[in-house]
Amino acid sequence: MIRTFGQHILRKTRTLDGLWDFVTDPSNLGTTEEWYKKFPADSRKLVVPSCWNNELGLFEYIGAAWYRTYFDTTQDSNIRLIFEGILHHADIYVDGLHLGYHFGGYTQFSTLLPHLAQGQHELIIRVDSTLDWQTLPTDVADWYSYGGIIRSVELQELPDxxxxxxxxxxxxxxxxxxxxxxxxxxxxxxxxxxxxxxxxxxxxxxxxxxxxxxxxxxxxxxxxxxxxxxxxxxxxxxxxxxxxxxxxxxxxxxxxGFRTVSVDNGQILLNGKKLYLQGVNRHEEHPEWGFAFPPKLMLKDLSILQDLGCNIVRGSHYPQSQFWMDLLDEHGMLLWSEIPMWGCFMSVETLASPLFAERGVKMLDEMITRDYHHPSIIFWGAHNEIDTRTTEALELTKKFVGKIRSMDESRLVTYATMHPVEDIVLSYFDVIGINKYYGWYEGNVNGFRDMLQNYYRNAEAQGAGDKPLIMSEFGAAGIFGDAGWEPRLFSEDYQADVVQQALQIFREDPRIVGTLIWHFADIRVDVRSDRPYFRDRARSFNNKGLLNEYRKPKLAYRIVKEIYRSKR
Ligand code: ADA
CATH class of the missing domain: 2.60.40.10 (Immunoglobulins)
Incomplete structure (x- = not known):
């Protein structure tokens, strides 16, 4: 299911979702041998869409895998195959012919087969979930490195x-x-x-x-x-x-939907009226489905956001599924949409890489082309936590922001900085997002006050003092069920205290126009025994969710609900 509504009455469409043959290719033989030899007669089946890492024996598998299905055409016809999301590299073969390659796990691409003969056809996809220093995301990111065909595959019959x-x-x-x-x-x-x-x-x-x-x-x-x-x-x-x-x-x-979005004197205006944004960051992820997030749960997540009192959600950190955006459109909820450029461990070599920049620009293109009509999208996000003190980041920002503005002038362009006090790219954006974790990674919550004053000085110095400011990430980890009398680190009480105090500081600051708490629900993280990253993630989860991974509310959820539903 791609959309909440039908996009065609005349054009024949059908989904190829279901059970596909599946085989992993850990030694990457596929490029040197004939691929079809690797599908054993009793080949394993996998449901499309899904992530293979949610299946037994494949939890840690990162690499290449082959998928196979068949489709019939009843007459000679023009076939278009639409792939909604494949993590991350995809090679498409129909009847043994290589028809194309696509990189990028969260955007749609398609293949056209004009005048395909009547009969049965074989569709094979080589999927490779390997990431490196020049991919988006890179091979180090604070979410699980899932692989697979994560969204629907649709077949369309086109007239001439x-x-x-x-x-x-x-x-x-x-x-x-x-x-x-x-x-x-x-x-x-x-x-x-x-x-x-x-x-x-x-x-x-x-x-x-x-x-x-x-x-x-x-x-x-x-x-x-x-x-x-x-x-x-x-x-x-x-x-x-x-x-x-x-x-x-x-x-x-x-x-x-018809609406205007603009900025004026440090404020964000929707239809000419001042907007105060209250929301959370949300990964489209669940421990059972990974990134192949099912529609039923989307609807439930949306009900939870509404219950919490949110008017915005950030699609951290990649283009979300179209079904989710349709739901947001249908319920009057705003969205910050961005590409998977997650950077806090990223090197400047990555920022300077032409291949990386080219991939980023292509992803922006695919995201904006696909999602241009959603009234819920208010911001396009260019990047998250890259080293915005460097000239490499500045050059990349110019490219990315230029690309976004060339495609869409009706929305605001933003990003999330982790270096608000030394950041040199502020002036390129309409709205600034700050990610900071006082009370968790640095000092105590009062650290926000000094940081904000220093940020305002930096922004003034760069001529960006009048840009609307959003606290785009802040929070603390709290393990679901760990509650007690004292607010110990990792307890629900500690998390609730940090979020409550931070919200109080931000809501009293007239220059801040919105808050996005990190995070909606706990997410699985890529903690590997042979790597140094994210060793502090208990249970191998990022535990800063207001809900646990199964969407059960923690104390912080109830506190935020009270705050978000009260008058500022
Ligand atoms: C960053 C990042 C998030 C998450 C968060 C955290 O701000 O953008 O994806 O990793 O930190 O929990 O540390």
Whole structure:
């Protein structure tokens, strides 16, 4: 299940989710031998989508693995295969032919098979979960290094002339929306064709356009229209508009919500009104499903966020599934979306690597292209905790922020810094996020006060003193069930104290416009016996969740709920 709603009525689509053949390839023979020889007759089965590390015997497996399934076509047809998320390297083979390679575990990619003959076809995917110093994330990150096909695989049958993409843009004046729809139509036909393109949304039919397409060519057209008396999308007010485009025998349906996002005098404005953000960071992770997070649990996580009194969630630290964003759109909850650039152990060599930068820019491109229409997304996050005191970070920031702004001017660009006092990239962003852990990694909670004063001085000096500031991460570990009379380190009481005191400091500071607690729920962490990282993570979990990994509330949850639901 990719979306909460259907994107096609005319186009035939089906999912290839289910039991696939699966075999690991620890010695990486696949590139030198014929891959199909490695599927034993009684090959192991794995459910797609899932993470293989959640299965017996594969907990610690990082490396290459092969997946196989079959699909039938009832007539010669144009097939598009859509891969929603594969961690991290994916090579696609259909009927023995290598059709493409994709890097990046959390964004969608697709493969086109024009004029595929009728019959049964074999789809094989080589998945490699190996990370290194030039991948996003790198091989050191504070979450579990899961591998596998983590999101659905969809098969679409395309007519010879089909809609490739639709991009919805609008400009609001009061309650009027001037809308432009950019539609790309492609032809796979051997002859020239003519199709009529129609589009509509609630209360508006766009004037139809007839397009002539040369054989095998594509064309882009823009449909324009004006909608009066629109209802704006807002926090807790999920007004959505469904757009339908039809070109000949093909169609595409998508949704958006009308709202404006801006900054003014240190404040974030949504639809022109000041916004105070209250939220948490959330990994799309669960000990049983890993990153193949099931829809039912998403709905429950959302109910928990609402119960807590949140109006925003940060999709730490990678593009989340489309189903989750659809739910956020449908419930009026805001989202900070970012790419998996997690940096506190990252070297400057990584920041300076051209391959790393190229991968980051491509991920930004894929994230923004896929998620452009979600009204819930208020921020694009460029990076998290890289060494923003260095010129390497500055150069990368220019590239990333430039890329984001070239694709989307309707949202704010942000990031999370762990060096607020010496950071040299502040001026490139619309909103600054600070990650700091006084009361946990450094000193006691009062350390926040001095840090903030020093940050304000640095920001003034860089001409960034008027940028809205969010405390994007803070918190402490508390082991679920460890409660007592004294607030000992790692107890629920200690965690609750730190979060409560920190929130009090932040809520009294008029320059802070939001708080995102680290973290929503405990997450599994990559603690390996042969590596020095994260040795302080008891149970091999990051225990700073307000809930444990099974979504049971800790004391801190109840305290935060009281604070988030009270008036500032
Ligand atoms: C950082 C990082 C988080 C997490 C946190 C922690 O701020 O961004 O992903 O690792 O620290 O728990 O230390």
């Amino acid at each position: 002339v089909y809609i490739d993409t639709m991009k919805i843009d609008y400009h609001l004046t009061g309650d009027q929306a001037d809308i432009s729809l950019q539609v790309q139509v492609n032809s796979l036909s051997n002859t020239d064709s003519e199709v009529e393109v129609n589009a509509s949304t609630n209360g508006l039919v766009f004037p139809a356009v007839t397009v002539q397409l040369l054989a095998g060519q594509s064309t882009q057209l823009t449909l324009r229209g004006t909608l009066a008396n629109i209802r704006r999308w807002d926090v807790g007010q999920p007004e959505l508009y469904t757009f339908k485009v039809q070109a000949g025998e093909d169609d595409l349906i998508d949704r958006t």
